[in-house]
Amino acid sequence: MPELPEVEVVRRGLQTWVSGRTIADVQVLHPRAIRRHLAGAEDFAARLRDRTVGDACRRGKYLWLPLADTDASVLGHLGMSGQLLVQPQDVADEKHLRIRIRFADALGTELRFVDQRTFGGLSLHENAPDGLPDVLSHIARDPLDPLFDDAAFQAAIRARRTTVKRALLDQSLISGVGNIYADEALWRARIHYERPTATLTRPRSAELLRHVRDVMTAALAVGGTTFDSLYVNVNGESGYFDRSLDAYGREDEPCRRCGTAMRRRPWMNRSSYFCPRCQRVPRTPS
Numbered sequence: 198m199p200e201l202p203e204v205e206v207v208r209r210g211l212q213t214w215v216s217g218r219t220i221a222d223v224q225v226l227h228p229r230a231i232r233r234h235l236a237g238a239e240d241f242a243a244r245l246r247d248r249t250v251g252d253a254c255r256r257g258k259y260l261w262l263p264l265a266d267t268d269a270s271v272l273g274h275l276g277m278s279g280q281l282l283v284q285p286q287d288v289a290d291e292k293h294l295r296i297r298i299r300f301a302d303a304l305g306t307e308l309r310f311v312d313q314r315t316f317g318g319l320s321l322h323e324n325a326p327d328g329l330p331d332v333l334s335h336i337a338r339d340p341l342d343p344l345f346d347d348a349a350f351q352a353a354i355r356a357r358r359t360t361v362k363r364a365l366l367d368q369s370l371i372s373g374v375g376n377i378y379a380d381e382a383l384w385r386a387r388i389h390y391e392r393p394t395a396t397l398t399r400p401r402s403a404e405l406l407r408h409v410r411d412v413m414t415a416a417l418a419v420g421g422t423t424f425d426s427l428y429v430n431v432n433g434e435s436g437y438f439d440r441s442l443d444a445y446g447r448e449d450e451p452c453r454r455c456g457t458a459m460r461r462r463p464w465m466n467r468s469s470y471f472c473p474r475c476q477r478v479p480r481t482p483s
């Protein structure tokens with residue numbers, strides 16, 4: 198599943214290759230890919246036709262394209278395997294091509310939504326007064342957003358009665374942090390994933406936030422992480438940050454700080470990777 202850096206790479210690709218272009222026509226090749234648009238494929242196509250695409254936007258892992266001169270946006274859901282590809286029109290259709298958007302210009306490329314497992318899709322939404330698609334109003338800003346409020350986040354996380362990794366993945370508290378970068382940031386901060394957030398001091402919560410931001414910035418610099426060959430960016434190039442991961446996916450390999458074998462534990466239908474020496478299990482209150 199793509200995380201924030203991957204989605205930001207896709208956003209930049211859309212901004213470069215799609216923003217400012219006027220939609221000529223939309224072909225929906227699989228109804229599941231627009232199931233979130235309840236009015237159906239024909240309505241979806243009609244509402245996009247002749248509209249010009251505005252600046253590509255992102256909040257956390259959510260990506261959208263505002264339609265200029267309307268109060269609506271096309272929201273992209275990448276799901277587990279969704280890809281947005283900008284392809285020359287004469288390139289053969291991908292096996293799992295679900296939606297094709299053609300443009301009214303002579304650039305010769307089209308936007309394709311390709312999704313093998315069809316968990317993802319596109320949908321059209323009204324924008325709230327702040328310009329965000331209405332369905333995203335509960336999503337907090339992400340740590341790379343210049344308007345992210347560090348002090349408010351630190352106060353909120355320390356006030357929660359939860360554990361630290363759950364808090365990092367809570368999209369209403371901080372958006373865009375997924376399983377991979379949560380494990381990376383916790384390893385860097387030497388914090389065990391099950392530590393109660395109420396036990397974090399103010400400096401520790403500040404340090405954790407700094408590591409979250411660093412790990413995402415580093416991933417973004419090299420184009421995001423890819424573990425799934427199904428996921429590639431908007432122009433079909435895979436990210437390659439996976440080689441620089443310190444925690445995620447490193448079970449039984451030596452901790453890069455102390456040499457102790459890294460561990461993996463089941464966690465909320467996923468896994469948590471950690472160093473048992475650097476990231477001590479929190480003492481349970483008796």
Ligand SMILES: [Zn+2]
Binds near residue numbers: 453454472476
């Ligand atoms: Zn260690």
